[in-house]
Amino acid sequence: MRLHPAVVGHTEEALREILRFTGPADVILSRYFREHPKLGPRERGAVAEGVYAVLRNKLSYASFAESGHGPAMRRLALLGLADVLGADALAGLAAEESDWLQRIAQIDRTALPVTLRANLPQWLFDKLVARDGEAAALQLAEALNRNAPLDLRVNVLKAKREDVVAELAKAPIVAEMTPYAPFGLRLHKKPALQNLPLFKDGAIEVQDEGSQLLAQILGAKRGEMVADFCAGAGGKTLALGAMMRNTGRLYAFDVSEKRLAKLKPRLARSGLSNVHPVVIAHENDAKIKRLAAKIDRVLVDAPCSGLGTLRRNPDMKWRQTPESIVELNAKQTSILASAARLVKPGGRLVYATCSLLDEENEAIASGFLASHADFTLVPMKDVLAEQKVALEMGDYLKLYPHIHQTDGFFAAVFERKK
Numbered sequence: 262m263r264l265h266p267a268v269v270g271h272t273e274e275a276l277r278e279i280l281r282f283t284g285p286a287d288v289i290l291s292r293y294f295r296e297h298p299k300l301g302p303r304e305r306g307a308v309a310e311g312v313y314a315v316l317r318n319k320l321s322y323a324s325f326a327e328s329g330h331g332p333a334m335r336r337l338a339l340l341g342l343a344d345v346l347g348a349d350a351l352a353g354l355a356a357e358e359s360d361w362l363q364r365i366a367q368i369d370r371t372a373l374p375v376t377l378r379a380n381l382p383q384w385l386f387d388k389l390v391a392r393d394g395e396a397a398a399l400q401l402a403e404a405l406n407r408n409a410p411l412d413l414r415v416n417v418l419k420a421k422r423e424d425v426v427a428e429l430a431k432a433p434i435v436a437e438m439t440p441y442a443p444f445g446l447r448l449h450k451k452p453a454l455q456n457l458p459l460f461k462d463g464a465i466e467v468q469d470e471g472s473q474l475l476a477q478i479l480g481a482k483r484g485e486m487v488a489d490f491c492a493g494a495g496g497k498t499l500a501l502g503a504m505m506r507n508t509g510r511l512y513a514f515d516v517s518e519k520r521l522a523k524l525k526p527r528l529a530r531s532g533l534s535n536v537h538p539v540v541i542a543h544e545n546d547a548k549i550k551r552l553a554a555k556i557d558r559v560l561v562d563a564p565c566s567g568l569g570t571l572r573r574n575p576d577m578k579w580r581q582t583p584e585s586i587v588e589l590n591a592k593q594t595s596i597l598a599s600a601a602r603l604v605k606p607g608g609r610l611v612y613a614t615c616s617l618l619d620e621e622n623e624a625i626a627s628g629f630l631a632s633h634a635d636f637t638l639v640p641m642k643d644v645l646a647e648q649k650v651a652l653e654m655g656d657y658l659k660l661y662p663h664i665h666q667t668d669g670f671f672a673a674v675f676e677r678k679k
């Protein structure tokens with residue numbers, strides 16, 4: 262069925278705002294939809310898909326849009342919509358626009374210059390090529406430009422993974438077990454989950470398999486004192502609380518009251534009562550100092566460039582710059598140093614990011630070790646063996662979409678000497 266002709270115009274208008282990169286694309290798009298309440302769900306879905314296609318493929322589309330007719334932003338909108346929905350679904354096009362789209366469809370995209378195929382900003386692609394070589398960098402870039410599957414985590418307090426698979430099948434939703442995370446499920450389609458009893462009762466949460474693994478490697482146990490230092494809306498907090506079987510004490514710190522507030526309804530669904538959300542002013546807040554050397558396990562899911570999550574947030578690649586990475590590095594070093602003070606002798610500290618860059622990952626981890634003689638690195642292969650996770654790693658956890666089908670993640674585990 263063809264889409265309403267207004268979809269192209271709305272995609273063009275939304276892009277005009279989003280491509281100014283004054284804020285996150287999802288926030289600007291939600292605002293756009295609030296300002297245009299007459300757009301139906303199908304049209305909204307189409308506009309969103311068109312916008313995200315443009316964000317993913319901005320460089321190659323800009324080169325295609327050098328030909329064509331009408332405003333440049335309309336050409337980008339047409340390219341995005343035609344790619345994800347098919348040119349036949351678009352209504353209200355001028356004859357020359359349809360002809361142009363047909364000509365574009367005949368381009369062999371595998372023959373484009375690598376930078377256009379990668380669709381990454383030059384500084385970022387150059388960094389990845391320098392580290393991984395051109396072929397591997399391109400594979401990574403292409404995987405980052407695809408849609409992510411929908412992963413769920415089963416809340417072990419409420420259900421078993423096999424039972425959830427059977428329950429979802431009745432919906433009918435096909436789910437398979439994730440290969441590495443012990444409580445994960447992967448869906449190939451993206452059904453609405455909010456109204457399923459499984460979701461409302463807290464038996465499932467949406468969480469990428471890689472994110473589940475970051476919580477897993479902290480190894481939190483029953484009865485322990487645990488801190489999630491950068492808890493945000495609590496994706497990992499919820500996984501940690503369930504690993505602790507709702508015992509012990511789990512602090513969820515964050516500087517953002519707004520993000521922590523989003524944890525509340527998720528906590529209510531989850532059935533967890535061992536979580537204590539605490540808003541802090543900064544990483545050296547007095548509330549942190551009071552807990553010095555008292556915590557068994559501390560997770561630092563640090564603020565980062567988010568470049569590992571481009572499958573979901575493709576605008577991040579255009580919003581980050583080499584300068585923003587340097588600023589993040591200072592923050593990451595400072596947060597990790599402060600969080601380390603919480604750790605008991607013999608306790609563990611995990612530094613994690615959803616970044617792909619060495620500067621935010623290995624460099625922060627090795628800088629920490631160099632300045633903290635009382636901590637040692639626990640090789641990731643040992644941690645994964647302890648947790649019975651079937652992944653081959655060296656010293657660090659490094660997950661990639663083209664290899665592990667997860668978002669890009671990094672983690673290092675440290676132990677405080679006794």
Ligand SMILES: C[S@@+](CC[C@H](N)C(=O)[O-])C[C@H]1O[C@@H](n2cnc3c(N)ncnc32)[C@H](O)[C@@H]1O
Pocket residue numbers: 472490491492493494495496497498514515516517520541543544562563564565596
């Ligand atoms: C990667 S996000 C956390 C995502 C979250 N752990 C999850 O799994 O959903 C990083 C978080 O760090 C928080 N943050 C930024 N600066 C901080 C600081 N100085 N101390 C603690 N948290 C901070 C941000 O507000 C953000 O929520």
